[in-house]
Amino acid sequence: MSSPFSINGGAAVAMVGKDCVAIACDLRLGLQSLTVSNNYPKIFPYGDVYLGLTGLATDISTVSDLLRYKVNMYRLREERAISPQTLANLVSSSLYERRFGPYFVSPVIAGLNHKDGKPFICGFDSIGCIDFAKDFIVSGTASDQLFGMCEGLWEPDLGPDELFETISQALLSAVDRDALSGWGAHVYIIEKDKVTKRLLKGRQD
Amino acid sequence: MAGMFAGPQEMMGYSFNTAPTSASEPRQHSFYPYTDNGGSTLGISGADFTIMAGDTRSTSGYSINSRHVPKLFLIGGEGPKNKGARIVLSVVGFAADGDALKEKLDKEVKMYKYQHGKPMTVSACAQRLSHILYNKRFFPYYVHAILGGIDEEGKGALYSYDPVGSYEREQCRAAGAASSLIMPFLDNQVNFKNHHIPGSGEGHDLKPVVATPLPKETVIELVRDAFTSAVERHIEVGDGLQMMILTKDGVEEQLLPLKKD
Amino acid sequence: MNHFPQAWGRPRDDIYGHYNSSYLQTANPTQHTQSPVVTGTSVVAIKYKDGVVIAADNLASYGSLARFTDVKRLRKFNSSTVLGFGGDVSDMQYLDRLLNDLDVKENYSHADDEASQLSANNLHTYLSKVMYKRRTDFNPLWNHILVAGISSESEPFLASVDLLGTTFSSPSLATGYGAHLAQPIMRKLVPDEEAVKGISKEQAVDVVKECMKVLFYRDARSMDGYSIAVISKEGIEIKENEKLENQSWQFAERIRGYGTQVN
Numbered sequence: 001m002s003s004p005f006s007i008n009g010g011a012a013v014a015m016v017g018k019d020c021v022a023i024a025c026d027l028r029l030g031l032q033s034l035t036v037s038n039n040y041p042k043i044f045p046y047g048d049v050y051l052g053l054t055g056l057a058t059d060i061s062t063v064s065d066l067l068r069y070k071v072n073m074y075r076l077r078e079e080r081a082i083s084p085q086t087l088a089n090l091v092s093s094s095l096y097e098r099r100f101g102p103y104f105v106s107p108v109i110a111g112l113n114h115k116d117g118k119p120f121i122c123g124f125d126s127i128g129c130i131d132f133a134k135d136f137i138v139s140g141t142a143s144d145q146l147f148g149m150c151e152g153l154w155e156p157d158l159g160p161d162e163l164f165e166t167i168s169q170a171l172l173s174a175v176d177r178d179a180l181s182g183w184g185a186h187v188y189i190i191e192k193d194k195v196t197k198r199l200l201k202g203r204q205d
Numbered sequence: 206m207a208g209m210f211a212g213p214q215e216m217m218g219y220s221f222n223t224a225p226t227s228a229s230e231p232r233q234h235s236f237y238p239y240t241d242n243g244g245s246t247l248g249i250s251g252a253d254f255t256i257m258a259g260d261t262r263s264t265s266g267y268s269i270n271s272r273h274v275p276k277l278f279l280i281g282g283e284g285p286k287n288k289g290a291r292i293v294l295s296v297v298g299f300a301a302d303g304d305a306l307k308e309k310l311d312k313e314v315k316m317y318k319y320q321h322g323k324p325m326t327v328s329a330c331a332q333r334l335s336h337i338l339y340n341k342r343f344f345p346y347y348v349h350a351i352l353g354g355i356d357e358e359g360k361g362a363l364y365s366y367d368p369v370g371s372y373e374r375e376q377c378r379a380a381g382a383a384s385s386l387i388m389p390f391l392d393n394q395v396n397f398k399n400h401h402i403p404g405s406g407e408g409h410d411l412k413p414v415v416a417t418p419l420p421k422e423t424v425i426e427l428v429r430d431a432f433t434s435a436v437e438r439h440i441e442v443g444d445g446l447q448m449m450i451l452t453k454d455g456v457e458e459q460l461l462p463l464k465k466d
Numbered sequence: 467m468n469h470f471p472q473a474w475g476r477p478r479d480d481i482y483g484h485y486n487s488s489y490l491q492t493a494n495p496t497q498h499t500q501s502p503v504v505t506g507t508s509v510v511a512i513k514y515k516d517g518v519v520i521a522a523d524n525l526a527s528y529g530s531l532a533r534f535t536d537v538k539r540l541r542k543f544n545s546s547t548v549l550g551f552g553g554d555v556s557d558m559q560y561l562d563r564l565l566n567d568l569d570v571k572e573n574y575s576h577a578d579d580e581a582s583q584l585s586a587n588n589l590h591t592y593l594s595k596v597m598y599k600r601r602t603d604f605n606p607l608w609n610h611i612l613v614a615g616i617s618s619e620s621e622p623f624l625a626s627v628d629l630l631g632t633t634f635s636s637p638s639l640a641t642g643y644g645a646h647l648a649q650p651i652m653r654k655l656v657p658d659e660e661a662v663k664g665i666s667k668e669q670a671v672d673v674v675k676e677c678m679k680v681l682f683y684r685d686a687r688s689m690d691g692y693s694i695a696v697i698s699k700e701g702i703e704i705k706e707n708e709k710l711e712n713q714s715w716q717f718a719e720r721i722r723g724y725g726t727q728v729n
């Protein structure tokens with residue numbers, strides 16, 4: 001319980017669909033068993049690529065800001081938006097720089113590749129090892145529950161609406177069995193030329 | 206010559222007189238009487254049936270002891286094969302405690318019939334199991350038990366326990382290594398948690414779907430889905446799926462293969 | 467020669483260091499075995515269509531010292547069962563005495579009655595209760611035991627029980643290092659109960675010998691002299707002074723530090 005990864009609580013998940021991807025997170029921020037905020041989103045946009053961060057709240061802000069700076073610098077130098085694959089490598093190398101004093105975060109990335117429009121998701125451990133998954137990525141204190149839900153509900157080639165329903169049900173049911181996550185959710189459905197953000201009202205306990 | 210009669214104080218060079226003549230302190234206890242044999246179980250009760258299930262893998266650390274060690278046991282009935290038994294106990298955790306608990310409950314249910322001339326009801330058996338677990342409150346049976354049967358009204362009955370005997374009747378329960386993976390799936394698919402009737406309101410006014418008992422075939426499918434999912438993501442779950450389907454007609458046992466990796 | 471009886475037969479501190487007094491008899495609380503002392507390593511066993519093959523080497527180690535090189539760790543119990551002991555040797559000898567007493571009592575109560583003899587599964591149940599009782603009393607018998615024989619249903623029987631009273635059965639079993647090194651080899655031959663029906667005695671004996679060889683190569687607490695027993699309805703064939711055959715140390719050539727090369 002005093003692990004830095006489970007002081008503040010939180011959950012995030014990303015899923016692949018047919019020509020679309022989804023990423024979602026809960027909204028709780030806590031100090032051990034005490035909830036201090038019920039509006040603490042853990043997904044950060046970098047252009048049209050999205051990054052979910054769970055773990056220690058202070059490191060979530062630090063890492064998200066650090067990456068915002070790095071992604072902005074990339075855009076200024078390259079004069080183009082960053083692709084999900086490039087962001088993945090940027091996150092990985094940034095985390096590995098702190099190999100022996102890591103940021104206590106478990107990042108998740110979701111986006112569509114700019115050139116071929118192919119869905120891309122990936123996850124990381126706190127020192128930057130990339131997990132390229134073809135189906136879904138989970139992270140946070142409800143990761144066990146999310147694994148069970150996603151493994152049971154997810155199927156290949158879901159359309160945007162079906163994918164929204166799947167990721168929402170997976171996240172809501174998972175966080176309901178985790179004392180450190182919940183209090184509503186944010187869900188992003190990313191399609192070729194449209195991103196839909198929905199706010200879910202989950203159980204308020 | 207003087208040396209011959211000298212006291213110990215003159216025996217320089219010899220240090221034996223400092224040797225202790227009794228043990229200074231008892232040595233440290235280092236024996237830990239428990240181990241975790243992994244695996245997962247689950248139970249779901251319906252209108253007129255109860256389904257119990259468990260994988261058949263037994264582990265010690267990263268080793269697989271055996272691919273076929275059942276975690277579901279018939280309780281009561283006749284003889285060592287429990288002929289005609291109507292109650293099923295599932296235990297997951299420390300297998301030796303699980304076996305001891307099973308034998309104790311089975312013996313007591315059989316003694317009940319011998320002494321009272323009628324089979325024990327599920328509710329009575331459930332309370333007895335709670336007492337057996339609590340009796341070892343300060344050296345517990347390291348198990349998560351689930352008890353299934355058909356109650357006096359013919360409805361499916363399911364009771365789940367913690368290691369020291371606190372218990373509750375429920376619609377469904379997952380236990381063991383992959384319980385954290387399976388339980389939210391059951392909430393969602395059996396009790397329809399987070400399911401709402403579309404267009405019935407905004408936000409919290411949205412009407413939840415009321416859970417109704419599921420047909421047997423649907424439940425069997427859910428059990429198989431739950432375990433195939435758990436096998437993918439938990440290394441201690443796999444090899445075989447043992448299912449016991451309890452109805453008014455008795456207990457039907459099924460054994461299905463699971464992935465062995 | 468000194469004249470002080472306290473010194474006689476006692477190692478001198480200045481030469482041998484301080485005497486470990488925790489081994490001395492006292493009126494302190496009862497001491498239990500909290501760790502094994504003289505130990506046997508792996509036992510391996512596999513079922514075949516008409517019976518079971520079981521083997522263990524003849525070594526009893528004292529830590530890393532190969533202390534006793536002629537200790538028989540396979541023990542016969544009546545005409546249908548062989549037990550293979552891993553772990554503490556003195557606890558094995560205690561259990562052997564216990565089971566011999568049981569055998570004698572059984573023979574008195576039903577002499578010459580083959581049908582009512584204790585079979586392998588009965589013995590396994592008995593042993594598992596002894597082991598579980600002792601762990602519950604916090605006074606464990608520090609062993610992992612394989613029970614190989616013929617069950618009351620006249621089928622091949624193989625099961626195990628350990629110091630915690632944990633029991634399980636499988637077409638092939640191995641204790642200690644054998645669980646890591648021998649089980650993968652044996653499971654390839656008998657992945658499930660169905661496969662057992664297609665295995666001959668020769669195949670089973672060959673794979674067990676192969677396992678003993680692999681264990682000798684890689685388990686530092688093992689030896690090349692071993693015992694092997696075959697249990698079938700026809701009875702027990704036990705050989706207690708076998709030597710490993712066809713050893714090939716060619717693999718060592720490629721491993722730095724194993725062969726003759728220095729660097």
